[in-house]
Each structure stands twice: as structure tokens, then as C-alpha cells.
Amino acid sequence: EDQVTQSPEALRLQEGESSSLNCSYTVSGLRGLFWYRQDPGKGPEFLFTLYSAGEEKEKERLKATLTKKESFLHITAPKPEDSATYLCAVQAWGSGGGADGLTFGKGTHLIIQP
């Protein structure tokens, strides 16, 4: 059974204070690892997809990295508008070679204080 564990559950930072969010996973054949951002009362907003160990992707103040067991979302010099819940999800190769739906972690609730 595919599993995703995110830590910490919640994180409070001062504006400009860089940090990292962790996503540990176990999956039978990784098709892709996804990071989403979710604001209260809204659907998840896609951020990144990572496919293989060693891959890195960046978007503004966010950088996602991937190893064979975990992914990190690094936040550099965050601003209050970066406050949100960040979700990690994995997609495995399904039977017959097709991709399955996503298996999500519980998320990290990030608060950036001015």
C-alpha cells in the first residue's frame, strides 16, 4: 500500500525565515511525486511534479527536491502570502502500465508571520 507522511504537521515562521518541509513516501513503482498548495476553502493548486531521484524544480521562493525515499519543499525568504497548507502526493504505476490516482499526505500547515 502506498503511503505518504508529511512533517511537520504545522510550521510557523517569521517573514524571511527560510525552512524546509518534508515528504516521506513508500510506493510500489513511483510514477511521479507532486506538490500542491491549498488555501482555506479552496482546491489544491498544482506546484511541481518530480519524476526521478536527484531532480529539482523551482518556482519563485519554492524549490522541490526528490530522493528515492523523500522529497523536500524548500521555502526561501518566505512572505505572508506563502501561508497555506502544502500537500505532497505520489502516483504509482497501476496494473497494466496505467497511472493510478494520487495518494496524498495530510499536509503541512505553514504560517508566515509579518
Next chain:
Amino acid sequence: ETGVTQTPRHLVMGMTNKKSLKCEQHLGHNAMYWYKQSAKKPLELMFVYSLEERVENNSVPSRFSPECPNSSHLFLHLHTLQPEDSALYLCASSQDLRGDQETQYFGPGTRLLVL
């Protein structure tokens, strides 16, 4: 309209009611999904459709009945729900299930309260 839209955004229903949730995607995608998001729990995959055919049913109770009349529309028919079914129901779509364009894009969700 752009992206993935869902209606209604909020729904309150009694346990004996029958209601339907609607999802529409304007992205030209071929695959659509229903997820359930409950408080303190991860998003749970409910159903997957590819080219209007159901390809996965994640052990969902029969009181939830999906329908995909075409690749742009997805419905979730609800009947005799329980209070524990109260949650945010999210629809998502992706270009394909078996290609490289598998990134799923989500709608805003329907907040459901069962009394």
C-alpha cells in the same frame, strides 16, 4: 469559464435526501477524478474515469454513485448519506492516465454537510 469548476460550492442535505454534485473541466482533458477531503485526514481518491469509462473505484460505499456522460463532465450522485460523509468533495482532471501529461488539476470543491 476556465480550469475545473464545481457546483454547488456548498450543500446541506438530510440523510434521506438525494442530491448531485457537478464537475466540469474546460481543459480538454481525458481523465477525471473524485476525491474526498475530511478534516484531519488526507485527500482520499474515490473514483477515476478515463474517456468516460470508470477505471477505479476505491472501495467507496454504494450511496455514492458517479456518472461521466462525456470527457468534460463528471457527476457524483448522493443518496441516503451519513453525517460522517460531511467533507469537501474535490473534482480533478488530467490530460491522460497513461501518458506523460498526468498532472491533476483540481476544482474548488463542494463543501457538503449531512444533517
